[in-house]
Amino acid sequence: xxxxxxxxKAIFLDWGQxxxxxxxNKDKKLDAILSPYGFTWKQFHPIxxxxxxxxxxxxxxTDKELGMYIKRVTQKDIPVEELVKAKIDGQFIxxxxxxxVRELKKKYKVGILSNHVDEWIKQTIKNYKIEKLFDSLTISxxxxxxxxxxxxxxxxLRKLSVKPxxxxxxxxxxxxxxxxxxxxxxxxxxxNTSNVSKExxxxxxxxxxxxxxxxxxEIIDVVKEM
Numbered sequence: 001x002x003x004x005x006x007x008x009k010a011i012f013l014d015w016g017q018x019x020x021x022x023x024x025n026k027d028k029k030l031d032a033i034l035s036p037y038g039f040t041w042k043q044f045h046p047i048x049x050x051x052x053x054x055x056x057x058x059x060x061x062t063d064k065e066l067g068m069y070i071k072r073v074t075q076k077d078i079p080v081e082e083l084v085k086a087k088i089d090g091q092f093i094x095x096x097x098x099x100x101v102r103e104l105k106k107k108y109k110v111g112i113l114s115n116h117v118d119e120w121i122k123q124t125i126k127n128y129k130i131e132k133l134f135d136s137l138t139i140s141x142x143x144x145x146x147x148x149x150x151x152x153x154x155x156x157l158r159k160l161s162v163k164p165x166x167x168x169x170x171x172x173x174x175x176x177x178x179x180x181x182x183x184x185x186x187x188x189x190x191x192n193t194s195n196v197s198k199e200x201x202x203x204x205x206x207x208x209x210x211x212x213x214x215x216x217x218e219i220i221d222v223v224k225e226m
Contacts, residue, residue, distance in 0.1 A: 010162045014171035015114035023092045058144040091124040097216045111136035113156045118142040148180035174200040
């Protein structure tokens with residue numbers, strides 16, 4: 001452990017399920033928007049996720065374009081921009097998470113590294129008035145690729161001028177997030193939520209992150225140990 005003590009310079013945090021928490025009953029507003037079109041959010045989600053992946057990888061450039069594709073597939077005038085706003089407004093960032101990042105920033109650079117939509121994250125950050133909280137934002141839609149593509153990790157490291165061995169990545173998905181980070185030489189922390197996919201359970205049989213946490217505040221102590 002001592003060998004790493006003075007090497008870590010930057011902490012990268014995943015967005016969803018890590019810095020940004022999940023609200024209970026978050027789908028009610030989405031259900032209300034979709035109800036006139038014959039959908040619940042649960043029914044609509046398989047359609048949404050396919051186009052969200054394209055939006056978050058930069059293949060679909062704008063929310064207006066996202067809406068155009070969804071309307072074409074559903075043959076219904078789904079108010080996609082209203083859905084996007086509801087999803088942004090439904091984001092929840094606990095005060096303890098903001099406090100913990102401020103504590104980490106006393107010694108380290110802290111950035112977001114996420115498969116998501118750049119504009120959506122920036123709007124959430126603006127809503128919470130934490131525009132100066134992070135030293136960098138590396139979001140897949142802006143980069144043009146999603147994790148585990150190496151380019152998104154490269155961009156994140158470049159923005160903070162750190163080498164892989166000088167960085168820690170905290171994420172909740174093992175296969176999509178942490179394995180590639182380890183391969184590049186970054187230290188990894190798995191944020192173990194209650195919703196672990198079968199794929200990740202299988203991967204964890206052959207791969208171990210450098211540390212495991214179950215709540216955000218634990219990250220501070222884990223980083224100190226590294």
